[in-house]
Amino acid sequence: MDPLPRPGPPLSPLALSAQRAGEALVVSVAGELDSATTPELEALLDRHRLPAPRHLVLDLAGITFVSSAGVNLLVEMADVPAHGPALHLAGTQNRVVSRLLEITGLTGVFCLHPTVEDALAEI
Numbered sequence: 001m002d003p004l005p006r007p008g009p010p011l012s013p014l015a016l017s018a019q020r021a022g023e024a025l026v027v028s029v030a031g032e033l034d035s036a037t038t039p040e041l042e043a044l045l046d047r048h049r050l051p052a053p054r055h056l057v058l059d060l061a062g063i064t065f066v067s068s069a070g071v072n073l074l075v076e077m078a079d080v081p082a083h084g085p086a087l088h089l090a091g092t093q094n095r096v097v098s099r100l101l102e103i104t105g106l107t108g109v110f111c112l113h114p115t116v117e118d119a120l121a122e123i
Contacts (some may be wrong), residue, residue: 002059012037012040013030013031013032013034013037014030014031014032014037014040015030016028016029016041016044017035018047018048020043021057021117021120023053023054023055023123024054024055024056024057024119024120024123025048025053025057025058025085026057026059026090026116026120027032027041027044027058027059028059029058031062031063031064031065032063032066032067033062033066033067033069033073034065034066034067034069034070034094035067035069035108037070037074038069038070041073042073046099052085053085054085054123055085055091055123056077056085056086056087056088056121057088057090057100057109057116057119057123058077058087059090059091059115060089060090060091060094061090061091061094061115062094063091063097066096066097071100072091074106074110075109078109078110080118086123087110087111088110088112088113088119088123089110089113090113090114090115090116090118090119091114091116092112092114093112093114
């Protein structure tokens, strides 16, 4: 009789992917952005710092939850020095994201785009 399989490590409630698109780095973020998962996003961004992109497009269309830690990270990313990449938020028609931006009053802080394609077209 085969032994029962051992459980593996817990799956992260956050899925991330990154790809270069010209002078932009497009990062797709799906799932929950909270205190447990923001370090994952920060680590991914650190891995893609060189060569430095001129623009950073965060695709938030797949976001299902954002805690205050996630909001803080987004605000910190928008407040980068002049030599850092320009931040663009895409997928902002996602109900979770649009409501978050409305409630927090942050709609004027970010360059907002309905889709990644729209963001890349404006860069």
